[in-house]
Amino acid sequence: MTDVIQATKRDSTGTAATIRLRRNGLVPAVLYGHGESNEHLAIPATQVKGLLRHHSKMIKLTGDVNENALVSEMQWDALGIEVLHLDLIRVNLKEKVDVTVPIETHGEAVGTREGGILLENMREVDIRCSAGAIPESLVLDVNGLHLGEHATASDLQLPEGVELVTDGDAVVAHVEAPRAEQADEEATDSIGAEPEVISKGGGGDDEEA
DSSP states (O other), rough: OOEEEEEEOOOOOOOOHHHHHHHEEEEEEEETTTTTEEEEEEEEHHHHHHHHHHTOOOOEEESOOEEEEEEEEEOTTTTSOOOEEEEEEEOOSSSEEEEEEEEEEESOHHHHTTEEEESSSSSSSEEEGGGOOOOOOOEEEEEOTTTOOEEEGGGGGGOOOOOOOSOOSSEEEEEEEEEEHHHHHHHHHHHSSHHHHSSSOOOOOOOOO
């Protein structure tokens, strides 16, 4: 999904200027790349919140600049609530880019009906695709996962033209027994184990009494 963002150029930079921007409901941003000069921009905070809701990576800048851009980095406040700054990279919609996208699990794992719990090991993965075809998310079908089984990044459903950059063997989700049940099994194993015999003094068989 590509969000259309209204951008205005800003002449003032520095801490005091950015504080004034934020007080006026704007987020400072920098647009760079493709060998062109950097543009210092201001973007409405409401539109930045829209980017977050839509998980958008690509944006169409309008207003003082007309560019297609990739959201490269977001700087957050100390509480991780408000976006303080955006880094944007100019892109051609046909060029290949590396981006991180979220994972969506679909279905109900068989293992949960066998007494297990579905645990997600990864929430996002890295992919490579054309800038104009970045998916909002990748789907992982967990219906067939039994107790003790796992799914890897290679099990994700990749749209045409999308290449997985994350290691395909990386575990994305697995089904395991509840912790209490695991503890009971470990306790049972320890009860049935042979006690270890430790000799006193460490002498050999030929030691005299």
